[in-house]
Amino acid sequence: MRYEVTLDDRRVRVDLSADGRFTLDDRVVAADVREIVRGRQWSIVLDGETHEITVVTHDPLRLDVDGRDVRATVIDERALRAGRGVVGMRTGRVELRAPMPGLLKTVHVNEGDTVERDTPIVTLEAMKMENELVAPIRGRVTKLNHRPGTKVEGGAVLAILVAE
């Protein structure tokens, strides 16, 4: 699974394979990663240097990195693709489609809402992962096709936005 991570104003691409191998910005790294406190703290030895990272808050994600406070965001590839898989940009009418089959977990907006770009519209659960699909443009939500708890097919139109 590929992720795009931002750390304050810095961007790192992370690829995490099933066997625990990490790729950072397309470089394979041998990182000794230990989870010290479940889901909250890791000790990481990377290139012989030791680092300690603690989750300060999960939402929004804030990390203590070797004693420094860092704001982080994590976007996975499905959300990235979903952002790109938009049609009708030119007409001002934008369909938000499911990038893969999954369970529509949460709908974050109501029809008629005006949203900023990157506002979470829905959360889609697929392969045990939750993926936030965000508004690709600033606009008004004119249609929400599915209710939370619905199983949706890959490519299904989940929401329609009209640029404002």
Added chain:
Amino acid sequence: MLVANRGEIAVRVIRACHDLGLRAVAVYSDVDRDALHVRAADAAYPIGAAAPRESYLNAARIIAVARRAGCDAIHPGYGFLSENADFAQAVADAGLVFVGPPAKVQRVLGEKTAARRLARTVDVPVAEGTDPLRDAAAARGAAREIGYPVLLKPAAGGGGKGMRVVARDEDFEAAWRAATGEATAAFGAPALYLERQIAHARHIEMQILADRSGNVVWLGERDCSIQRRHQKLIEESPAPSVNESLRMKLGAAAVRIAERAGYVNAGTVEFLVEPTGEFNFLEVNTRLQVEHPVTEMVTGLDLVGLQLRIAAGEPLPFTQDEIVRRGAAIECRITAEDPFAGFVPASGRIAFVREPAGPGIRVDAALFSGMTVPSEYDSLLAKVIAYGSGRDEAIARMRRALEEMRVAGIPTSLPFHRAALFEQDFIVGRYDTDFVARWDPKKAPDLSDGAAASAALAAVLARRSRTEHRAVATPDDPWARAGREDALR
């Protein structure tokens, strides 16, 4: 012993009680039920709502708790009721022992202009200044006479609260109004007086101890010049700028003032020392000081333990000649304040704490991971104290300790302290009360590539831990092994 305080000082006093085999009773406000001092004590009683006036300043309720809990004595710590003569009197009237000087001594020394008059009678130099001032017009006239800049100070004050520097005549009225308001809010007394503002002065204070039989000793000085808004951030002993002859003079002056005042228990006599070595008496703090540990480190004495012994009527167990000072100690006050935003106070949840330890390091704190720092009280989170055989060793250990320390979740003064210990002025010991004002809050350096890479990995793992239940990497997967082996190559 009832400990009428909260935070690190309550824990410190509880420890001293336990060292002497005394039971310690804590009191707590509604927001402090989880606080460490409650858990460190043998018993704990709720005393009211979070606002200090409802709880830690509620003298009647605290005395009622002390009687109900069967206490013999009350230790006020610092702040709150520690310099409140009425409280000291009420404690005595209730048949309890107040750990500190008696009310009548507190009254004389607590009124700052009376303390200045007392100092003059025993030939201790006092900064040019006034008695309490009638009104803004009289004060302005006095300010012109002394010459700007002047310092407006609450006569009932202490701890730097409500003090204001006035640089220009046209600013005087506004400063007077603000200072009157602050003095009323902080001390319940609006009276103000004026002092000449001494530029590039060092704030040097002398620790004293006095027993009930009239024996008074001085233990040594502390330099507390590194302040912002008249609140101290770093203290050390010995003061780098004080030589043995000045030390003896300051000690003797402090003892003369204490003797004249009939002082009992631990106290601190504050002076401003000019670059020429001339000194002026400022005030007496009739209580234990926040920074008392630096004196404990260089003298090897337990000041709180001695406070308790004196309060119990024991004589001082040593004479002036038997006091030995060795090495150097520095204290950093780690506060919940953002040094990159003008030290604005912060409150909130601390996600993770790690206190430093190791050779020469002492931490007085009441911190734990997951705690919430309330917004109602002082911003002090922890005191890190470093001891060394000399000042260089103390500095090296302090730098190391500050790097070890973690307080994640709210802004703290740690970045200031880490930087300050590398400032040339601090290293050579040539700093004064303008140190913090001159400090440039440079943005923290960028994350190293390795730290950024590790943080990115952890960010992904943190995200996955929330959305996925299976473990990402088993502890001994081949990549982890390779990582360790790589490091040894």
